[in-house]
Structures are given as C-alpha cells and as structure tokens.
Amino acid sequence: MTSPPTPASAPTSPSARIPPTPQARESSTYASVRRLLRATRVSRGYGSGHGRVAAVDDVTVDFDPGTLTAVMGPSGSGKSTLMHLLAGLDRPSSGGVTLGDQDLNALSDDDLTRLRRDAMGFVFQAFTVFDDLSVAENVDVPFRLARDVAPADPQWRAHLIDALDLAPLLARRPTEISGGQQQRVAIARALVHRPSVVFADEPTGNLDLATGRSVLALLAGLAPTQGCTVVMVTHDPAAAAVADRVLVLADGRLVHDLPRTDAATLSQLMLAEVAR
Numbered sequence: 001m002t003s004p005p006t007p008a009s010a011p012t013s014p015s016a017r018i019p020p021t022p023q024a025r026e027s028s029t030y031a032s033v034r035r036l037l038r039a040t041r042v043s044r045g046y047g048s049g050h051g052r053v054a055a056v057d058d059v060t061v062d063f064d065p066g067t068l069t070a071v072m073g074p075s076g077s078g079k080s081t082l083m084h085l086l087a088g089l090d091r092p093s094s095g096g097v098t099l100g101d102q103d104l105n106a107l108s109d110d111d112l113t114r115l116r117r118d119a120m121g122f123v124f125q126a127f128t129v130f131d132d133l134s135v136a137e138n139v140d141v142p143f144r145l146a147r148d149v150a151p152a153d154p155q156w157r158a159h160l161i162d163a164l165d166l167a168p169l170l171a172r173r174p175t176e177i178s179g180g181q182q183q184r185v186a187i188a189r190a191l192v193h194r195p196s197v198v199f200a201d202e203p204t205g206n207l208d209l210a211t212g213r214s215v216l217a218l219l220a221g222l223a224p225t226q227g228c229t230v231v232m233v234t235h236d237p238a239a240a241a242v243a244d245r246v247l248v249l250a251d252g253r254l255v256h257d258l259p260r261t262d263a264a265t266l267s268q269l270m271l272a273e274v275a276r
C-alpha cells in the first residue's frame with residue numbers, strides 16, 4: 001500500500017458548492033473522457049412463468065455528459081434495477097448498455113470491474129468504510145487499490161473535503177466519527193477519482209437536512225463544473241427538483257421523461273403514479 005497524501009487544508013463550510021477548477025479539469029485523466037451513457041431496449045426479468053417479474057421492461061434512454069438526471073417512481077418500479085444495469089452491476093436479460101463506445105455486455109466481469117473503478121462513482125445508502133484506515137486514507141482508497149489510477153488531484157480532493165466538511169476529521173478512524181460523517185467519507189471516496197459517471201441511490205436518505213442539502217448541492221455541481229453524468233435514484237421530489245431531467249418509471253417502464261420540474265409538480269405526479 002502507498003502512504004496517503006498529505007491531508008489538504010481547506011475551509012469547512014458544509015454547504016459550499018464545488019466551484020469550477022480549471023486546473024483540476026485539465027490535470028485529470030478521466031475528466032477529458034466524458035462519454036454518453038446509453039441504454040437501448042434494456043430489460044431485466046426475474047423468475048419464470050406466471051411468477052416472472054419484468055423489473056425493467058424495454059427501456060431506451062440516453063444520459064448526456066454534464067447532466068444530472070433523477071430517476072423516480074413508486075416502490076418496485078425498477079429504479080434500482082435500471083441503475084444497476086446502467087452501472088454494469090447487473091446484466092440485462094435483453095438489450096444493451098453502452099458507455100461511449102464500450103458495450104457493457106461485451107465486457108468480462110474483470111473488465112466491468114475495471115470500468116466501474118476507473119470511470120464510475122457510487123453514492124449508495126449502504127456504504128463501506130474501512131475501520132483500520134484513517135478518514136484521509138479512506139478517501140484515498142481508489143488510489144490505494146489501483147496503482148494505475150492517476151493520483152488524486154489535490155485541488156479537487158480539497159474541494160470535496162471542504163464541501164463534505166471532512167477537514168476536522170481526516171486523522172480520525174471511522175469508529176471515532178458518526179454514521180452521517182462516515183457516509184460523507186464514503187461520498188468523498190466515490191468522487192475523489194473524478195468519475196465520468198456518478199450513480200447515487202437515495203443519496204440523502206440517511207442524512208440530516210443540512211448535510212443532505214450539501215450532498216445534493218455537491219451532486220448538482222458535479223454535472224456543470226466537472227462534465228460528469230449524474231444519475232440519481234430518489235423518492236424525494238425536493239431532491240429530484242434539482243435535476244436537469246426527471247425520468248419516471250412505473251412497472252419497469254419509462255413513463256415520463258421530463259425537463260427540470262418543481263417539487264410540487266413532481267409530488268403530484270408521484271401520487272398519481274402510486275394511485276394508478
């Protein structure tokens with residue numbers, strides 16, 4: 001294992017948005033590789049015969065670099081399954097997913113793992129932190145796992161630590177910080193390698209209101225300032241209202257594809273979908 005970089009000193013405003021950092025943009029290996037994420041007629045079924053469930057049913061959708069898309073829908077409508085297919089965490093029953101010119105179906109499991117590690121970031125409610133590493137070392141796990149990954153951009157790393165209010169915690173162990181703080185560490189780690197695509201599943205679900213807002217601001221800032229493609233599954237209309245676009249699933253099918261929409265309208269739409 002390599003030793004961790006010197007912790008960045010940074011102001012500690014939790015609500016700070018990520019400003020554009022031109023130097024950071026130029027020095028990243030991956031920032032210049034922004035690729036269209038595309039699902040084409042993708043389906044995923046579970047079970048067989050009468051018990052078969054079409055978790056995702058013939059969905060075709062593109063996600064442009066530099067956009068934040070929220071995925072909404074009633075419980076069981078296929079949001080998580082679709083996200084897992086887009087991320088190559090699951091393979092479709094039919095149809096395909098491409099990231100740039102890479103067809104995820106054509107990749108071996110090892111190549112898919114490498115693609116996820118290099119090009120994707122995951123902000124999930126179920127997160128992992130390593131108790132035997134400090135907070136700073138946890139943030140730098142992507143670079144510790146793979147020697148061929150370009151080292152952390154110090155400015156970008158400092159921005160994340162600032163936005164997630166981690167500066168005072170860098171020397172501590174996960175056992176010495178709260179669950180919400182641990183989640184912020186996991187979020188910093190998910191973004192520190194400046195992924196092309198970020199998948200977030202209920203990213204604010206376990207967080208207090210203020211931290212949830214700063215995490216949303218961070219995700220919303222990734223698309224315009226970093227050219228990142230962000231796909232966020234959420235039940236929360238207020239969270240979805242920050243997105244450039246809102247997809248609504250029902251019974252595995254894509255039933256609405258909306259431009260930015262306010263929270264009240266999204267609430268009404270969700271009530272109507274649940275009642276259907």
Ligand SMILES: Nc1ncnc2c1ncn2[C@@H]1O[C@H](COP(=O)(O)OP(=O)(O)OP(=O)(O)O)[C@@H](O)[C@H]1O
Nearest residue numbers: 046053054055073074075076077078079080081082
């Ligand atoms: N591994 C599995 N085996 C069998 N059925 C599954 C499996 N995973 C998901 N399903 C089914 O597929 C459908 C879609 O599930 P999915 O988790 O994608 O929905 P969701 O919209 O993310 O739900 P929620 O909002 O409750 O998390 C559901 O009917 C679910 O029961």
